[in-house]
Amino acid sequence: MxxxxxxxxxxKARGLGAARSGAxxxxxxxxxxxxxxxxxxxxxxxxISLSDKDYAQIHAIFANPFIxxxxxxxLLSGIYHMKLGMQVIIEDYVHGNGWRVFILALNIFCSVxxxxxxxxxxxxxxxGG
Amino acid sequence: xxVATPPVEEKIQPYRPSSPRPKSPHVTIYRWPIxxxxxxxxxxxxxxxxxxxxxxxxxxxxxAMGEQSFHYVQAVYQSLIGQFILFLYSLxxxxxxxxxxxxxxxxxxxxxxxxxxxxxxxxxxxxxSLIVTIFIWFxxxxxx
Numbered sequence: 001m002x003x004x005x006x007x008x009x010x011x012k013a014r015g016l017g018a019a020r021s022g023a024x025x026x027x028x029x030x031x032x033x034x035x036x037x038x039x040x041x042x043x044x045x046x047x048i049s050l051s052d053k054d055y056a057q058i059h060a061i062f063a064n065p066f067i068x069x070x071x072x073x074x075l076l077s078g079i080y081h082m083k084l085g086m087q088v089i090i091e092d093y094v095h096g097n098g099w100r101v102f103i104l105a106l107n108i109f110c111s112v113x114x115x116x117x118x119x120x121x122x123x124x125x126x127x128g129g
Numbered sequence: 130x131x132v133a134t135p136p137v138e139e140k141i142q143p144y145r146p147s148s149p150r151p152k153s154p155h156v157t158i159y160r161w162p163i164x165x166x167x168x169x170x171x172x173x174x175x176x177x178x179x180x181x182x183x184x185x186x187x188x189x190x191x192x193a194m195g196e197q198s199f200h201y202v203q204a205v206y207q208s209l210i211g212q213f214i215l216f217l218y219s220l221x222x223x224x225x226x227x228x229x230x231x232x233x234x235x236x237x238x239x240x241x242x243x244x245x246x247x248x249x250x251x252x253x254x255x256x257x258s259l260i261v262t263i264f265i266w267f268x269x270x271x272x273x
Contacts, residue, residue: 030236033229040226044265052273055196062192082182085175118186121193
């Protein structure tokens with residue numbers, strides 16, 4: 001070990017150790033959690049108000065640019081928080097390098113697909129399709 | 130040479146605990162503290178909300194696809210099983226949010242993690258989530 005380097009030679013040879021992205025993961029998990037609180041309180045109110053509305057009324061609500069903006073933020077913050085959380089669960093419980101990498105990639109694909117599909121739906125509704 | 134051989138019996142004494150009680154808290158017989166159950170439930174609800182997000186995206190996609198597909202999804206969501214799943218979704222949602230606020234308070238005031246305090250806030254989280262979830266369904270069913 002050289003001075004100031006606390007990693008063992010074996011650890012270096014195996015290529016294991018911190019990926020230097022843990023602090024960013026931790027921080028973004030908290031930032032999205034903090035953002036989710038007001039966004040989801042609004043979201044719950046929005047969903048409650050939809051319960052007596054018909055298709056045309058609900059469509060009109062989701063075509064409102066202000067609602068689209070808030071719902072887009074809800075989906076962005078919520079899905080990113082979801083992706084980060086599921087990543088931790090996978091890292092904790094899925095062992096074996098190949099399988100683990102595959103499931104981690106699957107988590108990213110699912111999250112991006114859900115975000116893209118909902119964004120497309122919101123754009124289509126807003127443009128009156 | 131006269132070397133005294135130690136008695137064999139002394140070496141292979143079977144282990145006899147002085148008391149039948151376990152030496153350490155073993156998971157299978159350990160009474161779960163509420164804080165431990167809460168930690169597990171926070172992760173479990175988080176994973177469940179992943180599936181909940183799929184339900185939300187299906188709803189938005191159906192709304193975008195047109196009246197017919199929207200009515201189909203609405204019929205599924207308004208069925209008895211659909212309503213039951215949506216109730217569980219809302220409970221997991223509120224629970225994870227209230228528990229998440231508890232976690233955010235811990236991040237800025239680590240002293241709140243002290244076990245007596247954490248136990249109180251654990252029971253408070255359960256109570257608040259149940260009350261809020263029932264309140265949400267009460268308002269949705271009564272006023273809308």
